[in-house]
Amino acid sequence: MSTPGTSNLDSRSPSAGPANRHAPTAVERQRVQLDRLLKDPAKPAFVPSAPKEKSIRPAREMMKNVQGSSAGAGSGEFHVYKASRRREYERLKLLDETAQKVCYRPVFIIMFQLA
16 A cells, blocks of 8 residues: 555556556557567568559540539539549649659769768
């Protein structure tokens, strides 16, 4: 039993584990993973493969839902428009990312060689 001046939290060591096991913080989760990894150094560690390169789906040759500027478009056309707009924005974002990779790659190579 603890004395009136001390609390139970003081007696707990930092490696005793999280106070709430159901909601560990990021630091606690990382500590548990490292402890599990370093428990058996001879066991090979799982290293995930590199992510695949994103690619743009080729454009359709013929559009079935051609949208015009008619005032009588139904409410279902909004979702078709929104999906096509989302695909176009994804395509533009991917083109920008590939252009940045091409532009900055020589700079990174030169910086790596200088270091």
